[in-house]
Amino acid sequence: MRSRSALVLALVGTLALGxxxxxxxxxxxxxxxxxxxxxxxxxxxxxDIAHFFGHVRVTQGTNSIEAQQAVARAFRSENKQWEFRDxxxxxxAEAELTAQSATAAFENNVLVQARVEGSPAHFERRxxxxxxxxxxxxxxIEYDVVREVVTLSGDVWFGYGSxxxxxxxxxxxxxxxxxxxxxxxxxxxxxxxxPRGDEQTGAERQGTSAEGDTAVLTDDVVxxxxx
Numbered sequence: 001m002r003s004r005s006a007l008v009l010a011l012v013g014t015l016a017l018g019x020x021x022x023x024x025x026x027x028x029x030x031x032x033x034x035x036x037x038x039x040x041x042x043x044x045x046x047x048d049i050a051h052f053f054g055h056v057r058v059t060q061g062t063n064s065i066e067a068q069q070a071v072a073r074a075f076r077s078e079n080k081q082w083e084f085r086d087x088x089x090x091x092x093a094e095a096e097l098t099a100q101s102a103t104a105a106f107e108n109n110v111l112v113q114a115r116v117e118g119s120p121a122h123f124e125r126r127x128x129x130x131x132x133x134x135x136x137x138x139x140x141i142e143y144d145v146v147r148e149v150v151t152l153s154g155d156v157w158f159g160y161g162s163x164x165x166x167x168x169x170x171x172x173x174x175x176x177x178x179x180x181x182x183x184x185x186x187x188x189x190x191x192x193x194x195p196r197g198d199e200q201t202g203a204e205r206q207g208t209s210a211e212g213d214t215a216v217l218t219d220d221v222v223x224x225x226x227x
Contacts, residue, residue, distance in 0.1 A: 032061035034109035043075070050075040058082065058104075062093040063111045063145070065104055078108045090114050091126075094148060094174050097141055098122045114143045120157075123150055125174060134172060135159050148174040 039054025049071065056070040067084035074080045082104045090097040090104075092111070099116030106112065117140045125134040139154030152158060152170040159165075160179065169182040 034058075034060045034106070038070075048075050048077070049073055056084070060106075060109060060111055062091075064091045065089070065102065065111070065114070067102070078106070080106050080109075082106070088116060088118075090116060090143070092143075092145060094126060095143060095150065096124050096126050097143060099141070112144075112146050114145065116141050116143075120155065123152065133159075133161065134174075134177075136170065136172070138170070150174065 036052070036056070036058045038052040038056045041053070042051045044050070052070040052072070054068070056067050058065045058070070065082070065084055066087070066089045068086035069084070071083045072080055073082075084102040084104070086100065088097075088099045088102045090099075090102060097114065097116045099118035099121035101118070102114055102116040104111060104114045120137040120139055121141045123134075123136045123138075123141050123143075136150075136152050136156060136158035138152035138156040141153075142151040144150075150172045152172070154168070156167050156170045157164065158167070158170045158172070158179065158181075165181060167181040167183055171180040171182075172178075
């Protein structure tokens, strides 16, 4: 009995240490004030739902979301869910996303995750004068603000510097600057690496590659399926 109790205590202690380590690794999120402004609103106090209209803007530190319409569920809670529609613009210190619609999750009034959808939705990493600027488009884009990971799904085009590629799903780690490509239905990812001396602009590359079927991979890409 004593040995069994000792084993249980050891397991509990190990679990507790693991949780402490996980908490220590979790990034510290900004605690600045959560603010919002709009032109008109309708609030359902009974169900704690608020509707906002007319250039809605939600801001919390360096994070902001703008749209023409928005719905906030659990509006008076610190852990709320927002839905945005029409001309959506999501900005953080690291990235910028544009789309037709978006959902956003807040914990303690801090943006922790956003999902945007469009035909297509667009993503761009906010970097000052970076030669390898990451950008992409897809039917839906999920942005985990805490982990700094962007997942693009559905008819994905993704560019990194002068290189670009296509896939069904792309996972981009902003912190480590790693890209994972999943071909899924097509079972194939095609890639080309352009010479670094290529002076064609990113906009020109997007315009020309949008019609083609060529995907471009960099040395930092990890692809699944046949490459």
